[in-house]
Amino acid sequence: MMDHVRIGPPAGQPIAESAWADAPSQAQGGGGFFATLKEAIAKANDIQIEANRQVEALMTGQSDNVHGTMVALQQADLSFQLMMQIRNKLIAAYEEIQRMQI
Numbered sequence: 001m002m003d004h005v006r007i008g009p010p011a012g013q014p015i016a017e018s019a020w021a022d023a024p025s026q027a028q029g030g031g032g033f034f035a036t037l038k039e040a041i042a043k044a045n046d047i048q049i050e051a052n053r054q055v056e057a058l059m060t061g062q063s064d065n066v067h068g069t070m071v072a073l074q075q076a077d078l079s080f081q082l083m084m085q086i087r088n089k090l091i092a093a094y095e096e097i098q099r100m101q102i
Contacts, residue, residue, distance in 0.1 A: 037086075040083070041083065043079070044082070047075055048076045048080065050072055051075065052076075054068060055069055055073070
């Protein structure tokens with residue numbers, strides 16, 4: 001199994017001359033996979049919060065829109081299921097990488 005994983009430029013090559021020099025600027029620029037994933041998680045969380053707000057409004061009598069509340073709950077459920085599937089795929093990909101022979 002792997003005891004040591006090296007992350008960075010190839011051995012003997014300075015950071016300024018490698019492709020790794022651009023990595024921090026890409027992460028700070030808001031682009032890339034992690035920014036997209038973070039956005040998706042935040043949106044799923046916002047949908048869940050809105051569904052909870054609508055349920056509270058319905059339960060306290062501030063709203064009588066049962067249909068809108070049920071739609072919001074279904075949207076929250078679907079966004080949660082989607083995030084769980086993405087998580088499962090990421091874990092499967094990580095496990096596959098772990099099984100790779102070097």
